[in-house]
Amino acid sequence: MPAQVTERQYQGQVHAVSRQLMSAWMEELGRAEAEGVPTGALMISGNCVELLRACHVLPMFPEVTALQAAIRKKSLPLILKAEQAGYSSDNCAYVKADIGLFLDGGMGPGKPIPFPTITVCNYVGCNVYVKWFEHLADISGSKLFMLDVPFARTAEPTEQDIRYVTAQLTELIALCESVSGKKFDIDELREILAHAARAEEGYARAKELCKNHPAPFDAYFDAINMMGPINVLRGTREAADFFDTAVKEFEGLVAQGLGPLSEERFRTVVEGPPPYPFYKSFRNLFSKWGAVGVASTYSTVGGIWEFGFRHDPRRPLESIAEQMLRENLTNRSIVARYAQIKRYVEEWKADALVIHSIKSCRLFSAGQGDMREYFTRDLGVPTLMVESDLEDPRYYAEAQIRNRIDAFFESLEHKKLVAAAH
């Protein structure tokens, strides 16, 4: 193996500001009950956070809670608690961690994570969402609003799809008004959507910068710093400003020819969520080979902004509907995702595709073997598939994963050398 590649351990403003913004939001959530601020539980994928914001309902995200438990290595006892209560080992562990948190007394009235006042299931692709929020509403006794978003099964959303979603958005507004006691103001929503569009533009520009060699940040592992602001805080001025800061910082790195590693040897596109309980060690397995994620699908669960879509303040409800229907990864078919990845491989000039297959998440993973077939056989893109979980540490077999990653990059390195010799 050639000289050791190291991480630059760069922790710039992006990291710090993102943490600060997310902490402020968590604190606000912790105070909500005492201050009488209504809260609304939402899912990350293709969400309509702007609408809740415009309705003065503070958004909360059970997925973020689950993710944080995993990254702090606290998920297993929670998962086990849920399994004792009857959840299957085959159910999505995100849900179990959340239910476990409740059973553990960590969620509910008077807790830092309060029960939501309303539970808004933005059913965007993932059927587990429906179950999760049914269970959450059952536990918390909060009103469940099922925002049914038809799956993207035609090239464009049909007129009926848009009408159906906007009709439900109008009903949701009425529900929010009833809990907040405040009249909805469409102009306020327009303003929020303008902030959202600015954040989307910034996120897209940041991703665009990863077309540089080296890419200024890892669009899989580092994108997590941006996923909070784009998915949770979208629609705030602070989130929009955050992306201006991020873009400036990344442009600076590009100008200096710096990336996240001491050397960018391989450019990968990464598919699937990360193993949060082993985030750092999983990353290390790639870093040592000089492999940088230049694009990722996971970073688009909330929205695919890099291909141009923006919320449009002139068409507020329609553009929210369009975003939920079409402009996010989870509401598209897995085969449509092949096209997205293909575009990444071509336009971001990647050497390989890495598929991280997640047992919990069948939405992402069921059928990824077919995806591998397509990329290796039909397109000739070297593809590595490893399996673990995003929340449940029991499915992370480090030695096995390491062997597969090492073998894959060894062969890629060999191919590179052979190609260079010719």
Place this chain on the structure above:
Amino acid sequence: MTAEAIIERCRDLVTQPLGAVAEQWKTRHPGGKVVAVYPVWAPAEVIHAAGMLPLSLLGGGTSVELTHADARFQSFVCSIAKSTLELGFQGLVKGVDGFVYSNICDVARNLSSIYQRNFQDVFVEYLHLPQNSTSPSVAVYCASELRRLAAGFEQALGLGVTPMALSKSIDVYNALRARLRAFYAFRIAEPQKLSTVDLYVVLRAATLVPPEEAIPSLDTLLAELPQRSARPRDRLRVVIEGAFCEQPPIGLLEVLEEAGCYVVEDDLLLGWRWITGDVAGEGDPYDRLGAAYVNQAVPSSTRHEGREHRSVGLIEKVRRANAQAVIFMPAKFCEPALFDYVLMRQGLERAGIPHMLVEFEEKMWTFERTRNEIETFVESMMFD
């Protein structure tokens, strides 16, 4: 024909590959087309109204070895998804011109597009079953989704649906469903005369022939069944819940009964019984089907019902069937069933209804452990 002979014919039919069933029908209907629907929901009326034969697509059961599909779907994915894809690879659905999937779960959703990618010469449609149950816009939306399906048939298969034809098909399927309800009612009343295995093969066979052909046979059978001589036994009356998609092996259904149960309600082949009464009303047939989806739907794990708790429909079933217990029977890895198990179980416990869990796989072939578990459960209930 005797009841035994009809049931035997049904048994024979359900063991045939779907492609063979399609081809046989096509020989009798030259130029005809066949459309198969993946569980749970079956928009059979729309397929029928286009002059096509609707079939249930239920995976490979015990008969198909996976040679291609297991490389495409991981080990933690349910078996029916893999074996359904395998049917395509092995040419066992040759003769079926179209496939309809819907949003029952994340796996079925991915399967739909992967199926299309691998078999580009057939028509594949993915239907969105509304999950919002209370918005006034749902019925209208559901109707529009069925219209889209019909337009797809016209465009891809060249067979259109007229409102008149659809109204007629609704009548035919109303008649078919009335028969199916009669079988279920009969089993509740006299389970000793209609075993679940018999009912299951009859029901499944009814999803493999045109409804006009099924109805007369079902009528004969309904007339014959009461004549059967069988003494009621001291068995536990149970409801099976959770087997709405992947099919339990017939051997497992047999074991349930041998181990001391009368199955008096179940959720097998639910899509073909989705609408619990006659599709009501006058006027536009799509609108009527849309309204039936919202207001006359059977409770199912694959559809959100915002108007009541998950367990309510199940408890009602238990009461209606005069059952004593529930056997949860989810397919291995089936997320909708496994999630619902938790809330349903809690509801049953509140209502004081005993239950047990029996996971299965379509390919399962030894049942001894399950038999023991069920026997123990039955004994604990009967001799308490």
